[in-house]
Amino acid sequence: MPTPRVHVDVTLAAGAVVELPAAAARHVQVLRLQPGDALTLFDGHGGEWTARVADVGRQRVHAEVGAHRAVERELPRSVTLALGMPANERMDALVEKAAELGAAAVQPLMTQRSVLRLVGERAERRRAHWQAVAVAACEQCGRNRVPAVAPVRDLADWLRALPAAAEGEARVLLSFGPDARTLPAAVGRACAVTVLSGPEGGLGPDEEHAARARGFVPVTLGARVLRADTAPLAALAWLALQDPS
Numbered sequence: 001m002p003t004p005r006v007h008v009d010v011t012l013a014a015g016a017v018v019e020l021p022a023a024a025a026r027h028v029q030v031l032r033l034q035p036g037d038a039l040t041l042f043d044g045h046g047g048e049w050t051a052r053v054a055d056v057g058r059q060r061v062h063a064e065v066g067a068h069r070a071v072e073r074e075l076p077r078s079v080t081l082a083l084g085m086p087a088n089e090r091m092d093a094l095v096e097k098a099a100e101l102g103a104a105a106v107q108p109l110m111t112q113r114s115v116l117r118l119v120g121e122r123a124e125r126r127r128a129h130w131q132a133v134a135v136a137a138c139e140q141c142g143r144n145r146v147p148a149v150a151p152v153r154d155l156a157d158w159l160r161a162l163p164a165a166a167e168g169e170a171r172v173l174l175s176f177g178p179d180a181r182t183l184p185a186a187v188g189r190a191c192a193v194t195v196l197s198g199p200e201g202g203l204g205p206d207e208e209h210a211a212r213a214r215g216f217v218p219v220t221l222g223a224r225v226l227r228a229d230t231a232p233l234a235a236l237a238w239l240a241l242q243d244p245s
Helices: 022-030 090-101 120-141 155-161 183-187 205-213 231-240
Strands: 005-007 017-019 038-043 048-056 062-070 079-086 105-110 169-174 192-198 217-220
Touching: 005 120, 022 048, 022 105, 038 062, 048 120, 079 090, 079 231, 090 120, 090 231, 105 120, 105 155, 105 205, 155 205, 169 183, 169 205, 169 231, 183 217, 183 231, 192 231, 205 217
Parallel strands: 005 038, 079 105, 079 192, 169 192, 169 217
Antiparallel strands: 017 062, 038 048, 048 062
């Protein structure tokens, strides 16, 4: 069995004894791990740590931290997915796969045609849930840096708050417009890419216009109409396999 990987939201140091978060502790108990069994710990800020189970209680599990390993499994370019949130549970799967494929950040957005609308405490609960989904995906896939899931924003507000694009940054808008370019042509050798994708039904014409005004270049992924939870992952998968150098 591969060594279980556990994310802990504390600063790690060799020799420290840390309490595992509740979900990780349950995982250790389900696996019937015993004191002395090996773990891999990571705090989401880079690298990973060898560790051993120190003790297993009914409700708590502690681990002793060993040596740090400067292991990174990130993409050669930073990719942010800005998403018109799909409805139902599709957003959970989208965040999970985005973390596995290497997204650096996920920005959930509400748009004119969004079915899922979240505000206030409900929006924060969903963001925290999606962040936990991203953590679990990183535990499974071997990433040592956890993508940040940003608070839910209205698309218009988010676009207005965006700074000017930095040097080496590409902004692309998934679109069926007649002037849409291919993804390779739009991205080139950019070392940072923001992919803006609409919800079911896509973005409205005025939303596309506002995105273009903020530097987003329309791109096409081909002749087929992809679902709102498929299109951004298709773009991310292509970017994950390309080396901008």
